[in-house]
Amino acid sequence: xxxxxxxxxxxxxxxxxxxxxxxxxxxxxxxxxxxxxxxxxxxxxxxxxxxxxxxxxxxxxxxxxxxxxxxxxxxxxxxxxxxxxxxxxxxxxxxxxxxxxxxxxxxxxxxxxxxxxxxxxxxxxxxxxxxxxxxxxxxxxxxxxxxxxxxxxxxxxxxxxxxxxxxxxxxxxxxxxxxxxxxxxxxxxxxxxxxxxxxxxxxxxxxxxxxxxxxxxxxxxxxxxxxxxxxx
Numbered sequence: 142x143x144x145x146x147x148x149x150x151x152x153x154x155x156x157x158x159x160x161x162x163x164x165x166x167x168x169x170x171x172x173x174x175x176x177x178x179x180x181x182x183x184x185x186x187x188x189x190x191x192x193x194x195x196x197x198x199x200x201x202x203x204x205x206x207x208x209x210x211x212x213x214x215x216x217x218x219x220x221x222x223x224x225x226x227x228x229x230x231x232x233x234x235x236x237x238x239x240x241x242x243x244x245x246x247x248x249x250x251x252x253x254x255x256x257x258x259x260x261x262x263x264x265x266x267x268x269x270x271x272x273x274x275x276x277x278x279x280x281x282x283x284x285x286x287x288x289x290x291x292x293x294x295x296x297x298x299x300x301x302x303x304x305x306x307x308x309x310x311x312x313x314x315x316x317x318x319x320x321x322x323x324x325x326x327x328x329x330x331x332x333x334x335x336x337x338x339x340x341x342x343x344x345x346x347x348x349x350x351x352x353x354x355x356x357x358x359x360x361x362x363x364x365x366x367x368x369x370x371x372x373x
Contacts, residue, residue, distance in 0.1 A: 143173045144198035145237065147225070148181035151262040152269035153330055155203060155226050158259045163230045164201060164237075166251035171239040174198075177255065179262040181208070182329055183270035185215040186307050192217055201225050201233060207329035207338025210274035214304060227339070272307030273317060273326045276338075280325035286317045 145168045150156045161177060169175045178184060181202055184192050192215040202208050203226040212220055223233050273286075273294065282302055287295040294317075296305040318326035318336045327338045334341040 143168075143237075145173050145175045146195045146198045146200050147175070147177045148200070148202035149177055149179055149259050149262055150181075150203070150330070151179045151259070152265045155330070155332070158256065160225060160230045160233075161259060162252045162255035164225065164233050165255045167230075167234045167239050168237055169251060171237070173237070177258065180265075180270055181211060182272070185211040185274075186270045186272060188215045196220060199223065199237065201237075203329055204334075204338035204340075206276060206340075207274070207327050210276050210327050210338065211329060213277070214274050267312055269312070269330075270307075271312040271314075271328070271330060272310040273304055273315075273328055275302065275304060276325045276327055279323045281323050283322065285320050285322065286326060289320045290317050 149161050165175050196217050200222045205222045208222045223236050292309040294306050294310050315328045315331050315336050324335045331337040
């Protein structure tokens with residue numbers, strides 16, 4: 142039986158919940174084993190056992206390069222992925238091999254059930270899993286991200302750059318990705334390419350000087366620390 146895992150990205154709006162429900166219902170109706178997870182980024186950050194169980198399934202989530210780097214961080218390689226962030230529901234269903242002419246009339250009822258499940262998933266607005274992953278196919282191990290990051294997210298391990306402390310990353314800050322000359326740093330939940338793992342270069346026009354970025358990020362870190370000290 143073909144297994145499908147769909148990321149709902151429940152704390153963000155990049156993936157439409159209605160689309161997730163329709164794909165889940167179609168795959169289930171076609172006899173596939175379907176699982177919808179709230180946040181693939183969170184599962185990979187925690188290197189959850191659930192991620193290991195995805196090794197023999199098709200992952201329906203966001204940009205393939207982002208999903209590949211996320212799974213690699215969690216120790217899973219070679220998984221087939223489909224991009225629900227840019228493909229239509231019909232395109233994803235077709236890619237799964239579902240014959241639309243054989244869809245049963247009860248599909249709408251299944252869609253409603255999946256939508257109920259999606260609505261019940263937690264939304265961690267501003268506190269959901271946010272951290273960089275590395276595309277090792279293009280990373281030059283130059284260390285610029287390690288030098289730049291004031292939060293200690295990166296470390297050099299056996300002469301290779303690694304994301305070691307993902308929980309230290311500041312939510313919604315993709316600054317280190319703009320310092321990478323190879324565009325190897327991916328933030329799956331960012332809104333523009335190539336930082337989010339997409340193929341377009343929507344971000345190239347606003348690449349900023351690394352010293353300016355570092356100074357801004359450090360100021361924000363110090364301000365955040367000051368607020369924390371005052372409130373404690």
